[in-house]
Amino acid sequence: MAVARDWTNLSDGDGVRDPRCGRLRVTIVTEQLTVLRHACTHAGLALEPLSGALAAGNAVVVKPSELAPSTSAFLAANIPKYLDPKAVKVVEGGADVGEKLMEHRWDKVLFTxxxxxxxxxxxxxxxxxxxxxxxxxxxCPCIVDWLDSNRDSQDSSCAPRQNDLDADYTQVAVNRIIGAKWSTCSGQACIAVDYVLVEEEFAPILIELLKSTLKRFFTKPEYMARILNEKHFNRLRDLLADRRVSASVVHGGHCNPKTLSIEPTLLLNPPLDSDIMTEEIFGPLLPIITVKKIEDSITFLKSKPKPLAIYAFTRNEKLKRRIIEETSSGSVTFNDAIVQYGLDSIPFGGVGHSGFGQYHGKYSFEMFSHKKAVLKRSFLIEFLFRYPPWDESKIGMLRHVYRFDYVSLFLALIGLRR
Structure with missing residues (x-):
């Protein structure tokens, strides 16, 4: 709560004086709202923004997703134990319940x-x-650049191309890609790596590294999370059922409907117009798309809807600047993936097709509160040139005010200048 008080203090302005209006005091007051948190499948997705909404003084209704019944039941059973039911209410149910909730008037709705x-x-x-x-x-795309030190120097265009990779950096990159794809609920996360962009000549090396590391990481089937439910399992299996897509599988692809599990699957250059490349995958399937030059990945991204996150593994500073300046996304992370979600010191949210509105830490407080401007004046000083009837003298004084020419205004008021 001490942190919440700091956020409140950041929103309150000190009194200021504006010569155009005489003695003036302006403050910004944070005003609470009534919030509906809609359709969260993970407990963290419900509790993290909830903390900011409560810190802002709001009453909140949480509607967990019916697609994750265990999470929904957990929230419904435990939130009332620790939070005042008058401040937080958990409403369970399907899409019909969500529609009924949206018929009511809310001050703010957050949907995931x-x-x-x-x-x-x-x-x-x-x-x-x-x-x-x-x-x-x-x-969410992941750009994998060459990670050898020669190419990724400050001026990479002048550096000689070499085939030898820096094994340590490359392995770290592969580890982090796997962690951001398969270790996070088997890719069932909105910020999981969805596909990889890599140069043609590097693709075979990357695929072999991914294969060997996957075998080393997931030595038992139970180390992989299951698919959320049968509906999503069938959706993912249907993505692979496309003959053009199945022909691009270079690793994995086995599906077990009894356990709702899908093997980590690598695909090389599936058709760009296939469902697997036009819809969010939200599962353990990883397409690898090749480009002639890594810089072409920027053109590729600009032709697609704006993602929630862009990941890029590179030490090329010029490429980093181009990604930041020429692409649009909710966030950009270099040489890692997903970790940005765990930082409450930076805002989290999408842009365009990936959403809008940002939360985390004080950004949650700001999103779930209204900044109300409050202005107070005294009766001591009054400028009569504000009021009709108008004449050239009054209009001249108004011009001085809006030009911030207070010397000329003063001279006009005492009759030394018209």
Whole structure:
């Protein structure tokens, strides 16, 4: 709560004086809202923004996703044990319950889920002009550049091309890609790596490293998370059922409907118009797309909807600058992936197709509160040139005010200048 008080203090301005209006005091007051947290499948996705909403003094209704019944039941059973039911209410149910909730007037709605449902939420919210924050699914790309020190020097264009990779850096990159894809709920996370962009000549080496590291990391089937439910299992299996896609599988691909598990799967250059490359995968399938030059990956990304995150493994500072300046995404992370979500010192959220609105830490407090401007004046000083009837003298004084020419205004007031 001490941190929350700091956030409140950051929002309050000291009194200021504005010569245009006489003695003036301006403050910014944070005003609480009534918040609906809609469709969260992970407990953390519900509790993290909830903390910021409560810190801002809000009453909150949490609607967990019916697609994760265990998480929903856990939140419904435990939140009332630790939080005041008058401040936080958990409402369970399916899509029909969500629709009924959206019929009510809310001050703010935060939704996490697919773009399709996000559009429905916005349509419902429009009835009451309710502001909405959306954290939507997207295809988070991962650019893998050569990691040898010669090429990735400050001026990489002048460095000689070499085939020998720096094994240590490359292995670290592969470890982190696997951690961001398969270690996080088998890719069932909105910020998981969705596909990889790599140069053609490096693709075979990357694939072999991914294969060997996957075998080393996942020595037992139980080390891999299962697919959330049968519906999503069938959706992922259907992605692989496309003949053009199945022909691109270079590793894995086995599906077990009894255990709802899918083997870590690598695909090399599946068709760009296939469902696996146009829809968010949200599972343990990893397409690897090759480009002639790594710089071509920027052109590729600019042709796609804006993702929630872009990951890039490179030591090329010029490439880093180009990614930051020429692409748009909720966040950019270099030489790692997913870790940005754990930092409450930076905002988290999407842009464009991946959503809008940012939270985490004090950004949650700001998103779930209204900054109300409060202005106070005394009756001591009054400028009559504000009021009609108008003449050239009054209009001249107004011009001085809006030009911030207070010397000329003073001279006009004492009659020394018109």
């Amino acid at each position: 889920g697919s773009s399709r449902v996000g559009r429905l939420i916005m349509t419902k919210a429009a009835k009451h002009l309710t502001p909405v924050a959306l954290e939507l699914g997207s295809k």
